[in-house]
Amino acid sequence: MSSITVLEADDFVKGLQGIGFDFFTGVPDTILGGIIAHLTEERLYTPAVREDEAVAMAAGAYLGGKIPAVLMQNSGLGNALNVLASLNLIYQIPCLLLVSWRGFEGKDAPEHLVMGETMTTLLDTVRIPHRTLSQKTIVDDLKWTATTIMEKRVPVALLLKKGIVKTIQP
Amino acid sequence: MIGPEEGVMQSRAQAMAAMLELMTDQLLIVCNGFPSREACKLRDRAQNFYMIGSMGATAGIGLGLALAQPDKTVVVFDGDGNVLMSLGTLATISALRPKNLIHVVFDNEVYGTTGNQPTYSRVVGLDKMAKAAGYKNVERVWEREDIVYEFKAMLGDDGPSFLLVKVNEQLEDADRIALSPAELTKRFKGSVT
Numbered sequence: 001m002s003s004i005t006v007l008e009a010d011d012f013v014k015g016l017q018g019i020g021f022d023f024f025t026g027v028p029d030t031i032l033g034g035i036i037a038h039l040t041e042e043r044l045y046t047p048a049v050r051e052d053e054a055v056a057m058a059a060g061a062y063l064g065g066k067i068p069a070v071l072m073q074n075s076g077l078g079n080a081l082n083v084l085a086s087l088n089l090i091y092q093i094p095c096l097l098l099v100s101w102r103g104f105e106g107k108d109a110p111e112h113l114v115m116g117e118t119m120t121t122l123l124d125t126v127r128i129p130h131r132t133l134s135q136k137t138i139v140d141d142l143k144w145t146a147t148t149i150m151e152k153r154v155p156v157a158l159l160l161k162k163g164i165v166k167t168i169q170p
Numbered sequence: 171m172i173g174p175e176e177g178v179m180q181s182r183a184q185a186m187a188a189m190l191e192l193m194t195d196q197l198l199i200v201c202n203g204f205p206s207r208e209a210c211k212l213r214d215r216a217q218n219f220y221m222i223g224s225m226g227a228t229a230g231i232g233l234g235l236a237l238a239q240p241d242k243t244v245v246v247f248d249g250d251g252n253v254l255m256s257l258g259t260l261a262t263i264s265a266l267r268p269k270n271l272i273h274v275v276f277d278n279e280v281y282g283t284t285g286n287q288p289t290y291s292r293v294v295g296l297d298k299m300a301k302a303a304g305y306k307n308v309e310r311v312w313e314r315e316d317i318v319y320e321f322k323a324m325l326g327d328d329g330p331s332f333l334l335v336k337v338n339e340q341l342e343d344a345d346r347i348a349l350s351p352a353e354l355t356k357r358f359k360g361s362v363t
Contacts, residue, residue, distance in 0.1 A: 046237060049258035056227035060234025065363040086223025091351040
């Protein structure tokens, strides 16, 4: 039994707002369910139909003065890759990618295993800075996110494993 | 196949020039390939954002911008190949109903920048898809007079609006965008905020 408590979704959202994020879009995943439910309740969330569309909307919002975050399952990284590479990374348009880590350590349904194993390598290859969130390091993780986005003006990924932020009970 | 529009169709640059002339303080997102080069040559302004890559993302960028800047009118210059790549965005725009978004699609029925390979827009009516999705105003035009009339009407009306401009395949002789992508971001953002 772990002694570390699972973060409440509203506290986590407050943390993101605290470092400036004010535009939230994405495509759902079960790990992100609690966060999306809270964002929706607060009328802060604009759903997209695909992850590349979400990243495009976030880019438009950034051009319009917002600081955007995109929520997605890691399978969606594949969908979003071209927009990240040929828009965000060359135009210096930052956004936070809050990516759920399905297939972590091979413990998931078959469709998640390849991306689950290769995601961090993929992010390194396309030069998207990333960190894996934990309850212990969250304050520092958020600080790092804000600093990296401000200084480098690139997309930054925070990887979210199961059990870090509370999700909706089935 | 000879359509009813044959013979009276404008080039995209001609249609674009007529529309750019009508624009004042509206924000403009232009899709990748020749459309961006043409818009830059015809009437460059700080409020123009030119895409050079990320095909399919045009309307998504325009939508995000329209949501972030609800008091400004956002015009998107899109292409048939771009729209076909992200048809889902027609649904997203229709569902979110941004009043300040005008989605213009220059439809030449080919991937013009890569050598005129045909797109499916010669058989699938993109205006019908936009209408079915739920855009508030949808028009299909090809003659200069109608292009000007409908675009003017859309500039003065609540959206989301969809203007399908059927154009011929002619490309304007236009250079690549001189500013770097990062400079384009900086210039555009500066013009908005």
